Amino acid sequence: MHPHAASGGVTTATADLEEIVDRYLAAGGQPGLVYGVVEHGRLVHVGSRGWRRAGGPAPDERTAFRIASMTKSFTAATVLLLRDEGLLRLDDEVGRYVPEVAALRPPTDDAPPLTVHSLLTMTAGLPTDDPWGDRQQDLPDDAFADLLRGGLSFAWTPGTAYEYSNTGYALLGRVIAAAAGAPYADVVTGRLLAPLGLRSTVFTAEDVPAGHLAQGYRATPDGGWEEVPFAGHGAYAPMGGLFSTVADLARWVGGFTAAYPPRDDDGGGTGTGGGTGTGGTAADRGDGGGGDSHPLSRSARREQQQPHRALAPLTLWRSLAEPPVVRGQAYGYGLVVEHDPGHGDAVGHGGGYPGFGSHMRWHPASGLGIVALGNATYAPAGRLTAQLLDHLLAASPARRSAGRTGPAPSAGRAMTAATLAARDGVEALLRRWDDGLAGRLLAPNVDLDEPLERRRATIEAAVAQLGPLEREPVAPRSASPAHLSWWLGGPGGRLRVEIRLTPQVPPQVQTLAVTAVRFPPADVRALAEHLAAALIDAEPGWPAGWLLPDPVLDPGVEEVRRALRVAAAWSGACRVTAVTAGDGESHATFRLDPRAVHRMPLLLTLSWEPGTRRLTSLGLVPAPPEP
Numbered sequence: 001m002h003p004h005a006a007s008g009g010v011t012t013a014t015a016d017l018e019e020i021v022d023r024y025l026a027a028g029g030q031p032g033l034v035y036g037v038v039e040h041g042r043l044v045h046v047g048s049r050g051w052r053r054a055g056g057p058a059p060d061e062r063t064a065f066r067i068a069s070m071t072k073s074f075t076a077a078t079v080l081l082l083r084d085e086g087l088l089r090l091d092d093e094v095g096r097y098v099p100e101v102a103a104l105r106p107p108t109d110d111a112p113p114l115t116v117h118s119l120l121t122m123t124a125g126l127p128t129d130d131p132w133g134d135r136q137q138d139l140p141d142d143a144f145a146d147l148l149r150g151g152l153s154f155a156w157t158p159g160t161a162y163e164y165s166n167t168g169y170a171l172l173g174r175v176i177a178a179a180a181g182a183p184y185a186d187v188v189t190g191r192l193l194a195p196l197g198l199r200s201t202v203f204t205a206e207d208v209p210a211g212h213l214a215q216g217y218r219a220t221p222d223g224g225w226e227e228v229p230f231a232g233h234g235a236y237a238p239m240g241g242l243f244s245t246v247a248d249l250a251r252w253v254g255g256f257t258a259a260y261p262p263r264d265d266d267g268g269g270t271g272t273g274g275g276t277g278t279g280g281t282a283a284d285r286g287d288g289g290g291g292d293s294h295p296l297s298r299s300a301r302r303e304q305q306q307p308h309r310a311l312a313p314l315t316l317w318r319s320l321a322e323p324p325v326v327r328g329q330a331y332g333y334g335l336v337v338e339h340d341p342g343h344g345d346a347v348g349h350g351g352g353y354p355g356f357g358s359h360m361r362w363h364p365a366s367g368l369g370i371v372a373l374g375n376a377t378y379a380p381a382g383r384l385t386a387q388l389l390d391h392l393l394a395a396s397p398a399r400r401s402a403g404r405t406g407p408a409p410s411a412g413r414a415m416t417a418a419t420l421a422a423r424d425g426v427e428a429l430l431r432r433w434d435d436g437l438a439g440r441l442l443a444p445n446v447d448l449d450e451p452l453e454r455r456r457a458t459i460e461a462a463v464a465q466l467g468p469l470e471r472e473p474v475a476p477r478s479a480s481p482a483h484l485s486w487w488l489g490g491p492g493g494r495l496r497v498e499i500r501l502t503p504q505v506p507p508q509v510q511t512l513a514v515t516a517v518r519f520p521p522a523d524v525r526a527l528a529e530h531l532a533a534a535l536i537d538a539e540p541g542w543p544a545g546w547l548l549p550d551p552v553l554d555p556g557v558e559e560v561r562r563a564l565r566v567a568a569a570w571s572g573a574c575r576v577t578a579v580t581a582g583d584g585e586s587h588a589t590f591r592l593d594p595r596a597v598h599r600m601p602l603l604l605t606l607s608w609e610p611g612t613r614r615l616t617s618l619g620l621v622p623a624p625p626e627p
Helices: 011-027 068-084 099-103 116-120 132-136 141-149 166-180 184-196 246-257 298-304 381-394 397-405 410-431 435-441 444-449 452-466 522-534 556-571
Strands: 032-039 042-050 217-219 225-227 309-316 325-331 336-340 344-353 356-363 368-374 483-490 493-501 509-518 574-582 587-594 602-608 615-622
Touching (some): 011 032, 032 246, 032 381, 042 246, 068 166, 068 184, 068 246, 068 298, 068 344, 068 356, 116 166, 132 166, 166 184, 184 246, 246 298, 246 356, 246 368, 344 381, 356 381, 410 435, 410 452, 410 509, 444 452, 444 509, 452 493, 452 509, 493 574, 509 574, 522 574, 556 615, 574 602
Antiparallel strands (some): 032 042, 217 225, 309 325, 325 336, 336 344, 344 356, 356 368, 493 509, 574 587, 602 615
């Protein structure tokens, strides 16, 4: 299938995306693959390879694949729907809905009962059941009841650890059926799929229109492919039973991205975390523009995407010459949340199954998402969606910025306005101290933490040293709507100002930190720029005229050389972008930003004997992430 793109901001990157897909297929291969790019709930690009069935056409956005464990996000959303309707609570004991569970014996006498929440977050203590669980897909309900009556083994005491469990989500299907008084599939279809218009998302292969079903395959020893029979619908369907298409999943992803940022206009759904709610426009509801109200409130969709159980961090190495990317991981409700230090949060879930491999991944801050569906057994589609989404985010500085700051909370609009007003007030104090203004602007603890007279003297001395100060054009940094840090620049240096506001109405400044940074001499700045540029060399050269301590007397010289070699490998050529600390007389710290993408920014600290060109120390460390 020839890739095509609709209107949207990602169309210029589609050639690069197709190259990434080609490399992915060359590394592993599968009979057929279709992927889509989602932007604010709309499918803006689709590409595919291979065939949906041997000898047949390529898959497209309307081809249905078994999406396996991606089904868990639909199961979790249905649980939240029933919670918002008042039919269950997340802290309810599972035995209330599944009587066989009440007789289960956990591994320790002090274990708490299984709850709906522990099943949603994979903390019920059950052992991982891949691939066994995949083969239970069509287990009849009465056979599942017999299985439960026979007992379940536990890997952990419930509530103490995360371990992925298909059986836990099969139990959630029983909870849903009991709470709603109808079969699981009917509840999901009637309360979730139908209102969203997901007409191609179904529970059996027989429900897929003729010609639109992708056949699943497994590799043969001779390099060929053989068909994998479809399992029927049964008790384990809540963990992996759905079939769906890229077009439907784009709408599903769009519902999650549209939940951000929190805002005042109504977003549909049956409630807001337990309350009630009403309609809203299609654009506000995040239904992909299809005009159907999203049955799940925006607050509940955000709740589903929150980290509810921390997982081990994920370390990604691109090459030994580049620093690794370390991503935090957590499990939400039927979704996995990753935090990247550069892009912010990404959310999604994969699906591996005999005959199929799929993944969906999105970036709430930018509204971008990727869906990839393949028809080879346990195809690692998550690797592809991560590469595609990372590429789109890296291609746009605005999207990277959105990823760092996260979705802007609507509830913080008033606080943000107060913080910006406080910034203006603090700058007025810095220009000319006024006791009346200070009394109105600063909370009482500021004077108690450090007397205002002492603060005033420190500020006036810094301004006198650095000269007339103006706000630098660099964007301020904010860890929350009630926090702000920014730089003021003058002829003699820079002033970093940081404030944090109280929770009062109206808020006052409870933290006022002012740090003066004097510019170093011109030759020190030149040394920093030389070292930054020379890091492209495996053995950076040392500029003439500057002396290191005697290596015989100071073994730290070898540590300096080793630091330069490591920085050269991980960061490459850099440029000095700012002086971030220093007294201007004996030490200075410079921020070095790499010229190549995916390289590590550094902090270079130089100390020298005043009035000479003899260094006393040199330090190179990774620059900490900025708020």
